[in-house]
Amino acid sequence: MMDIKTITVIGANGTLGVGVSAIFASFGNAKVYMVSRTLEKSNKAINKAAKSVKANSIMENLIAKDYDDIEECVSKSDLVIETVVEDLKVKEGIHSIIDKYIKPNAIASTVTSGISINKLSECYSEENKKKFIGIHFFNPPYSMTLCELIPAKCTNKELVKEIKEYLENVLIRKVVIVKDKAGFLANRIGFQFINQVMQYAEKYKEQGGVDYIDTIIGLFTGRNMKPIYTSDFVGLDVHKAIVDNIYEHTNDYMHETFKLPQYVEELIEQGKIGMKVDEGLYKYSGRLVYDIKDKSYREIKNYDIPFIDKVIEKYKIGDYQEGINIIMKNTSLEAKICKELLVSYIVYAIKISGEIAKETTDADIAMAEGFNWIPPYALMTLIGKDKCKEIAKTNLGIDTKYIKEVFDNNIKSKYGYEKFLKAKR
Amino acid sequence: MGKVYILGGAQTDFERNWTKEGKGVIALLKEVVISAMENTNLTFKEIKRLNKKNKIAVYMGNFCAEYYIQQGHLGPLLTEVDEAFYGVPSARYEAACASSSVAIDSAATKIRAGDYDLTLVIGWELMKTVDSKLCGDYLGRAAVYEKEAKDIEFPFPKLFGKLADEYVKKYNLDEKHYKKCLAKISYINYSNAKRNPNAQTRKWFMDERQANYRGEETNEEIGNMLCVSDCSQVTDGAAVVILASEEYINENNIKNKPYIKGFGHRVAPYLFDKKIEEDRENEYILPWTRQAIVDAYNRANLTVDDIDVFETHDCFTSSEYMAISAFGITKPGKEYEAIENGTIDFNGSKPINPSGGLIGCGHPVGASGVRMFLDLYKQVTNTAGKYQIRNAKNAMMLNIGGSATTNYSFIVGR
Numbered sequence: 001m002m003d004i005k006t007i008t009v010i011g012a013n014g015t016l017g018v019g020v021s022a023i024f025a026s027f028g029n030a031k032v033y034m035v036s037r038t039l040e041k042s043n044k045a046i047n048k049a050a051k052s053v054k055a056n057s058i059m060e061n062l063i064a065k066d067y068d069d070i071e072e073c074v075s076k077s078d079l080v081i082e083t084v085v086e087d088l089k090v091k092e093g094i095h096s097i098i099d100k101y102i103k104p105n106a107i108a109s110t111v112t113s114g115i116s117i118n119k120l121s122e123c124y125s126e127e128n129k130k131k132f133i134g135i136h137f138f139n140p141p142y143s144m145t146l147c148e149l150i151p152a153k154c155t156n157k158e159l160v161k162e163i164k165e166y167l168e169n170v171l172i173r174k175v176v177i178v179k180d181k182a183g184f185l186a187n188r189i190g191f192q193f194i195n196q197v198m199q200y201a202e203k204y205k206e207q208g209g210v211d212y213i214d215t216i217i218g219l220f221t222g223r224n225m226k227p228i229y230t231s232d233f234v235g236l237d238v239h240k241a242i243v244d245n246i247y248e249h250t251n252d253y254m255h256e257t258f259k260l261p262q263y264v265e266e267l268i269e270q271g272k273i274g275m276k277v278d279e280g281l282y283k284y285s286g287r288l289v290y291d292i293k294d295k296s297y298r299e300i301k302n303y304d305i306p307f308i309d310k311v312i313e314k315y316k317i318g319d320y321q322e323g324i325n326i327i328m329k330n331t332s333l334e335a336k337i338c339k340e341l342l343v344s345y346i347v348y349a350i351k352i353s354g355e356i357a358k359e360t361t362d363a364d365i366a367m368a369e370g371f372n373w374i375p376p377y378a379l380m381t382l383i384g385k386d387k388c389k390e391i392a393k394t395n396l397g398i399d400t401k402y403i404k405e406v407f408d409n410n411i412k413s414k415y416g417y418e419k420f421l422k423a424k425r
Numbered sequence: 426m427g428k429v430y431i432l433g434g435a436q437t438d439f440e441r442n443w444t445k446e447g448k449g450v451i452a453l454l455k456e457v458v459i460s461a462m463e464n465t466n467l468t469f470k471e472i473k474r475l476n477k478k479n480k481i482a483v484y485m486g487n488f489c490a491e492y493y494i495q496q497g498h499l500g501p502l503l504t505e506v507d508e509a510f511y512g513v514p515s516a517r518y519e520a521a522c523a524s525s526s527v528a529i530d531s532a533a534t535k536i537r538a539g540d541y542d543l544t545l546v547i548g549w550e551l552m553k554t555v556d557s558k559l560c561g562d563y564l565g566r567a568a569v570y571e572k573e574a575k576d577i578e579f580p581f582p583k584l585f586g587k588l589a590d591e592y593v594k595k596y597n598l599d600e601k602h603y604k605k606c607l608a609k610i611s612y613i614n615y616s617n618a619k620r621n622p623n624a625q626t627r628k629w630f631m632d633e634r635q636a637n638y639r640g641e642e643t644n645e646e647i648g649n650m651l652c653v654s655d656c657s658q659v660t661d662g663a664a665v666v667i668l669a670s671e672e673y674i675n676e677n678n679i680k681n682k683p684y685i686k687g688f689g690h691r692v693a694p695y696l697f698d699k700k701i702e703e704d705r706e707n708e709y710i711l712p713w714t715r716q717a718i719v720d721a722y723n724r725a726n727l728t729v730d731d732i733d734v735f736e737t738h739d740c741f742t743s744s745e746y747m748a749i750s751a752f753g754i755t756k757p758g759k760e761y762e763a764i765e766n767g768t769i770d771f772n773g774s775k776p777i778n779p780s781g782g783l784i785g786c787g788h789p790v791g792a793s794g795v796r797m798f799l800d801l802y803k804q805v806t807n808t809a810g811k812y813q814i815r816n817a818k819n820a821m822m823l824n825i826g827g828s829a830t831t832n833y834s835f836i837v838g839r
Contacts, residue, residue, distance in 0.1 A: 053630045056638055057638050058630075142630075317448075317451040317452050317455065423446060423447030423452075
């Protein structure tokens with residue numbers, strides 16, 4: 001097993017910086033130099049890190065540093081992790097410094113959800129390129145155990161294997177190795193889904209829009225948080241950065257679903273970027289929702305959608321199969337939307353995973369451990385393959401070639417569907 | 426009399442919070458019963474066949490569903506799971522945290538007597554319906570409530586804190602050293618839980634240093650010298666084991682199944698102070714707990730030397746500390762030796778709680794007896810996966826109710 005005794009986290013006072021420092025200091029028992037703009041910020045980050053893993057003992061492993069110490073920290077570390085702001089120029093500046101001072105046998109890495117790993121690897125000398133890799137943690141790392149490992153073109157293959165083992169066995173992470181494609185795996189699947197849901201909200205703005213669609217694809221469809229609400233929670237600015245980046249750099253059959261709807265653009269322009277500023281697609285003081293049609297906030301509606309309540313009654317007593325069958329057999333507009341979104345998710349997740357991960361089942365790991373959503377293969381088992389194929393073909397008009405690729409095999413989920421299906425709206 | 430065989434069973438993922446999922450006891454029972462049936466190739470058709478002959482029964486262990494979920498009369502609950510259970514004899518058994526051990530014992534007795542061929546034993550508790558303080562008060566009903574729990578915040582950590590105090594006194598231990606040993610017990614259980622895919626704390630962090638950070642913000646004192654790291658969890662969960670008669674095994678040509686080799690069941694004085702007062706001269710601090718284990722050894726005609734793996738009731742680290750000598754792994758007062766020299770580690774010669782125990786795996790109180798029993802089954806059938814102890818032939822458990830008031834022990838082996 002890899003021996004990582006000392007690490008440096010640059011940008012350690014950010015949310016991920018704090019979480020990642022804590023994971024290495026706790027499970028990894030590594031000495032962590034936490035580097036932020038000021039020592040004061042780093043000291044605050046140390047307290048937050050201890051709280052994030054509920055263990056004051058890790059404070060013995062956390063050392064506050066500022067940018068004046070960066071050279072010294074890097075030169076003493078077995079692993080350097082950069083978690084600064086998602087800005088290419090800023091990140092390049094940091095990686096050029098890492099390149100200069102990193103130890104011969106150490107690893108250099110970045111935590112990013114939007115910047116190309118290969119692009120950043122250009123900051124390194126030919127020799128150092130071999131030890132540079134992207135490690136994408138999810139927030140908050142203590143409860144979201146997914147780690148996407150993104151090797152650059154020149155990354156040493158043996159190193160990738162060793163890091164994977166270390167992350168899995170020492171840091172108790174679930175690891176998927178993915179190609180350096182915009183958004184990587186989990187965000188590509190997750191934000192495709194959320195953005196498509198946002199587009200549906202615009203399409204069905206007469207029916208109610210945001211809260212209407214969020215109700216239809218709510219917790220009973222296998223998630224802890226409604227999709228549009230999730231976007232508000234992470235911040236519409238973050239959402240925009242992710243989907244814009246994927247839209248710009250990829251071109252698959254769902255390309256247009258990455259286009260941010262106009263009404264979301266408008267909210268962002270007005271600074272209404274979600275929960276962190278109290279208003280976005282929802283307004284938190286007052287339990288309000290943004291009405292796309294009226295361009296104003298109104299009370300969240302309790303939509304009368306009888307099939308949802310019936311499904312929930314079934315889930316409450318553990319009759320999952322009967323619950324999903326109610327959705328599949330229902331002919332209302334709401335059930336149609338629900339079915340389409342669920343099957344679209346399955347097909348896209350598996351298709352993309354086949355392209356950019358090692359196994360198509362990596363989509364299951366990504367969505368379960370990174371988003372806490374029902375994994376696509378588990379959902380496929382629940383709905384039934386034939387039904388999925390039928391919806392994919394007739395409702396979604398997906399290419400028969402893709403349908404074959406996704407469904408005509410014996411791949412099964414390692415996950416159950418039960419715990420993901422909430423008996424709640 | 427014939428042997429009582431164990432066909433297998435299932436447990437739920439103890440990480441799950443069923444209240445958060447919006448689900449209740451029927452979903453819990455349905456999931457666990459169906460997965461136990463799948464694991465043992467038992468069908469609803471077979472249940473119906475046996476029921477026609479009045480040869481199958483259900484035994485349900487639960488502590489206090491009346492408080493947690495406002496449900497009493499628990500025996501018939503499986504009729505809500507499937508109509509195959511219509512008419513199947515079924516009742517609830519209760520002995521606080523040892524509830525499902527009583528259920529196992531009763532189920533085994535009916536098989537031994539020849540009344541039934543197959544019994545389903547289910548232990549369960551849904552505890553996350555209330556906050557931790559109220560939960561602590563509910564659990565106080567496992568002590569003499571008026572005297573030991575009423576108006577006391579977290580009564581059980583305090584009772585087992587008293588056990589820790591008495592230990593230090595009785596064996597003249599150095600308190601600092603004793604606390605370090607408790608921390609190690611906590612750490613071992615958390616570490617073992619990392620290998621168990623159903624353990625509640627499999628993603629949680631705990632190291633020896635943190636367990637020794639007593640009185641800090643993230644490890645507050647909760648009962649005398651006991652801190653948060655010394656306590657088991659508030660857990661939702663269920664576990665099932667399916668027992669069968671020798672006749673049933675032979676008729677159905679079922680091979681290589683372990684059987685119950687011995688049991689012990691003793692009740693100590695209810696009040697904790699009386700437990701300590703009863704027999705101060707005895708070399709054991711809790712002689713009735715020790716006696717339950719001796720009874721199991723005697724019935725199995727085995728000794729501690731024959732046992733390859735243990736599951737114990739570490740509701741608190743102080744109860745596991747006590748169990749070490751009760752099992753006979755060390756002499757009473759010398760438990761620290763087995764903790765310090767690695768004897769009870771996962772790779773030690775007498776591993777305790779490879780599952781993670783109540784501290785690591787979780788403690789849905791009414792489920793814990795069956796969960797331990799199922800883990801014994803897994804160990805001796807080489808089906809424990811990543812937490813398998815190599816070449817385990819005989820396994821022993823200790824499940825206690827209240828402040829070691831009800832004491833239950835089983836030995837399972839092949």
